[in-house]
Amino acid sequence: MTTLFSALDWRAMSQEARDLGLNNGVAVPGSVDMAAGWEQRSAEVRKRFPDQLDLRYGPRERNRIDFLKAGEEAPTLLFIHGGYWQARAKEVFTIFAEGPMAHDINVALIGYTLAPEATLDEIVGEIHAGIDFLAAQLPALGAAPGGIVVSGWSAGGHLTAMALSHPKVKAGLAISGIFDLEPIRHSYLNEKLRADEATSRRNSPVMQEGGPLKPLSLVVGSAELPLLRKQTADFAGHRARYGLPVTYEEIPDANHFTIMYEMMSPRGRITTLIRQLFDRTTG
Template identity: 30%
Template sequence: MNLDQLSADELEAQMNPRIAVPEAEDYIADYVQRSAEARERLGGRIDVAYGDTPLQTIDVFPATDSGAPLHIFIHGGYWRALDKSANSFVAEALVQAGATTVMLNHDLCPAVTLDDIVGQVCKAIAWVRGNADNLNGDPNRIFVSGHSAGAHLAMMALAHDWESDGLPPDLIKGAVGVSGVYELAPILRTSINADVRLSDDMAARNSPTRHPPATSAPLVVAVGQQEPEAFIDQSKDFHQACLNAGVDSQYLECPGDDHFSVLYTLANPISGLCGLVLRQMSLA
């Protein structure tokens, strides 16, 4: 799809899931309810600080056994909304399969920039690695995933120069992006940018499609089959950029799913998408 040929309203409908899916608020309310119930079942450690601001926190749902793989999930919300507490239900299948699961929060635009958020996510991942033993986790088995803007952040973390932080370049052993946004230039022409405040340069340096990760870690790039064409193209184009860079990337369209229902598929332990997440960690 050539987004340059779309009107402002047409582009908004393609790139803004809350417009593309009229039931968006109902989905989010259901996420919150499911997540509260999941936290009651899982227990865990809530609002553990990894940084200096109130939103630089994680929720940790430890595996029963020590030395478990560590799976870090990053919520969506176009970097300007939502919270880890609305996605706790995604952790349940992963914990039950044997992974310590970490739900990550970060500061939100417009209070901070996207550059800041990417830095916070990398800081959180480094914190998890440094504290793995206290989380029943193996610091050498870290995996990341995310939904929507969280998928973008997961892939930015995968492309991060970890050696510059004194950490192994292959710190992240696998990643899954679900309904991600990987080329940010179109956002400059949407209402979303009133909060995110992207410039051309910031969009360029934070577009994973332009900077595919130099990694041997396997990737899964998943998207709902019922999403707008532009969102599906985001995943297809990023997947192809990864293949062109020699990355082990697998593309998956989830049948019948829109931008919000796809999270239920991720949380379903018998779904193909959840199976791919578990197989990355050698838990299926």
């Protein structure tokens, strides 16, 4: 029997149950090998698009953007990687540019400083600085001017929601994101994140009154951990209550890792949603 989201309360869970309820690596056997395969395939994609890699947008080592050009005057998607703000890198995810690029959409992938070397506030600030840089560079890169669409997976889904307020961002698509940081703050993940209550509330989109009046698509896998599915459902409800443009859907049978294949494929559901966001915001 499926547990109703309304019955899920992380506060009532034991520490062990809460930690396991947020641990995607344990929940998805083989996820380490899966991500290693992504990184290998991403290296091959990077070899095909060597001209605009590691464009520096800030002073720190990971303040770099890879820009993969699909065509002249094409629109641009910015992708933000996941890893609970403390792991992984943009180079793991290049392979997922293939879906959007098949439809003449440029894909930029942004790196950012990881916790504990950076706080949540600093990470959000780096994403905004990267958007400043990328938007200014679009004409020189041969891309269409006029704003970008942002997407991200897991922690990148959270950063997508936080980036929606940037004036150069016109829409977003958050994949399996985190939108309430309070359960994160009370889990094993906060050992490196080191967020206090004020930081958590300041950076939790679901705790804000209202939000940016821009289209946001929210997706999560039906086979993901219930606490994480609830994060996306709750945030969709939050935006709907404030009359903000939002769509919500669960990808059937997808877990936290296999959901990304819906972006890798030109015919994948996430690729389709990205195309729809560009259609809604172009012109």
